[in-house]
Amino acid sequence: MWPKKHFEIFADISTYCNAGCPQCDRTNPNGLGKVDWLPLINWTLEQFKTAYRPSTLELTDVVQICGTWGDPVMNKDIFKICEYILSCESSYKKPFIRINTNGSIRDEKWWWDLGVLCGDRLRVVFAVDGKDQEQHQLYRKFTNLNKVLDNMKSLSMTKSTALAQTILFKHNQNDIEEIKKLCFKNGAKGHTIILSDRLSKEESKFVYINSDGSEYTLEHPDEE
DSSP, rough: GGGGOEEEEEEBOOOOOOOOTTTTTTTHHHHHBBBBTTOOOOOHHHHHHHHHHHHHHOSSSSSOOSSSSSOOGTTTHHHHHHHHHHHOOOSSSSOOOEEOOOOOOOOOOHHHHHHHGGGGGGEEEEEESSSHHHHHHSSSSTTTTTHHHHHHHHHHHHSSEEEEEEEOOOGGGGGGGHHHHHHTTTTOOEEEEOTTTOOOOOOOEEEOTTTOOOEEEOOOOOOO
């Protein structure tokens, strides 16, 4: 009966990140650097193999590689880790990979190669938080929107699926349709809008300090 159950693994394989998103758990909102208490760690392929043996992956439906403390694409072994996951299939199941990333890491060739390797067993969610670089970087700090779109488009030209996600704030609420069209134009097969889970109706504003000392306030979108 076990192989018939739906089983997912959530793997957090890196605390490294090129971004400085103000509300991320790893970011100090005062200057947007990494919080002091978080060590920099990258899982190696061998560590991943020790934690997730073939006997486990052969019964797994989805391996979700998402960054709570960093971006998984920063891991130098992620290509090999994906290759290993794909090799651990059985007559019951073939594990599927889902990666969440800010998308501005690596280059177009790397994303093409990953898509060719994984084929239709990979979905990647790219972060697109604005209609242009100016708007995008109000939250997705230190990332390049054009690079995100180029990488997403490159992956989309393989059998893998590219998806896009936008965090909705007051500063981008009126441009969601434009953002959505931009995503689809650059290969996304789907676009999801989410609200920040670090803002509530009681605390609808979040103030952060940029690396240059300037201040910006993130706000919930209007009620309507």
